Amino acid sequence: MRLEVITDPKAMAEACSVARMSGLTIGFVPTMGYLHEGHLSLLRAARADCDTVVLSIFVNPIQFGPHEDYNRYPRDAERDLNLAKTVGVNLVFMPTVEDMYPQGYSTFVDVQGLTEKFEGAFRPGHFRGVATVVLKLFNIVQPHRAYFGQKDYQQLLVVRRMVQDLNLPIEIVPMPTVRESDGLAMSSRNTYLSAEERRAALAIPRALNACREALERGERIASEVRRAGLAVIESEPMLSLDYLAVAHPETLEEPDVVGSSAVVLIAARCGSTRLIDNILWEEAGGT
Numbered sequence: 001m002r003l004e005v006i007t008d009p010k011a012m013a014e015a016c017s018v019a020r021m022s023g024l025t026i027g028f029v030p031t032m033g034y035l036h037e038g039h040l041s042l043l044r045a046a047r048a049d050c051d052t053v054v055l056s057i058f059v060n061p062i063q064f065g066p067h068e069d070y071n072r073y074p075r076d077a078e079r080d081l082n083l084a085k086t087v088g089v090n091l092v093f094m095p096t097v098e099d100m101y102p103q104g105y106s107t108f109v110d111v112q113g114l115t116e117k118f119e120g121a122f123r124p125g126h127f128r129g130v131a132t133v134v135l136k137l138f139n140i141v142q143p144h145r146a147y148f149g150q151k152d153y154q155q156l157l158v159v160r161r162m163v164q165d166l167n168l169p170i171e172i173v174p175m176p177t178v179r180e181s182d183g184l185a186m187s188s189r190n191t192y193l194s195a196e197e198r199r200a201a202l203a204i205p206r207a208l209n210a211c212r213e214a215l216e217r218g219e220r221i222a223s224e225v226r227r228a229g230l231a232v233i234e235s236e237p238m239l240s241l242d243y244l245a246v247a248h249p250e251t252l253e254e255p256d257v258v259g260s261s262a263v264v265l266i267a268a269r270c271g272s273t274r275l276i277d278n279i280l281w282e283e284a285g286g287t
């Protein structure tokens with residue numbers, strides 16, 4: 001199968017329109033590139049469900065804060081295109097920053113509520129940048145389905161909310177977090193970690209597991225569940241915690257007492273690298 005790479009937004013919209021007009025379903029996976037198994041799992045799901053698989057690779061400057069890692073974010077187009085071929089991607093959209101945000105660009109999407117806490121609080125403007133670029137990409141590609149990883153749990157909720165609020169005719173498909181064999185969630189940012197930081201970062205999935213174990217042995221007091229995870233993080237001096245929260249999986253409200261399901265969200269810094277992860281927990285036998 002041929003893989004077509006397009007950089008111009010108009011040409012991309014045209015190619016997607018041709019596919020749609022021929023009756024093909026379009027599955028879309030937006031990414032910032034430097035692909036790993038997490039991204040590939042989304043692409044494989046799109047390949048299995050849809051006729052045409054579209055991948056976008058764009059390191060979106062407006063979702064990075066002024067002191068964040070936009071400039072050093074890893075980029076390797078050749079490697080990404082080779083990986084894209086192996087999973088049967090049909091179209092790759094790789095726009096330039098100037099094409100996405102030309103001189104005079106002035107329009108932004110603000111999803112309220114869900115964006116206020118956690119990542120939104122630690123990265124002001126982040127979700128505004130995410131929602132804006134995702135809406136632009138949706139308008140260009142006009143996919144039937146779009147695949148998002150639960151690794152970025154709050155982002156998934158924000159995108160879902162935007163799709164619902166703005167009546168976009170797109171099905172958002174959530175996909176489970178892909179992990180390294182030792183439990184660390186795959187992330188393009190893992191390449192920043194030194195060997196020592198990489199080892200220390202394992203306290204993140206261990207903390208989440210400690211929270212899960214607390215829930216599974218019947219603990220329902222949210223502060224106690226949280227305490228189980230905090231103990232793990234505090235035992236790792238190389239980690240500096242931004243937040244560890246036990247929240248409702250849809251509203252992200254933090255209950256005092258956990259109901260039949262919860263998401264445990266964590267963000268921590270390891271050296272100069274900021275990592276996020278989460279687990280979704282549902283009571284066994286729950287609906």
Ligand code: AMP
Nearest residue numbers: 031032033038148149151152177178186
């Ligand atoms: P990114 O390139 O980091 O912006 O991620 C692009 C898409 O891949 C987003 O929907 C992410 O949630 C998803 N993703 C990133 N890492 C993982 C992972 N470890 N497992 C599953 N999906 C992931």
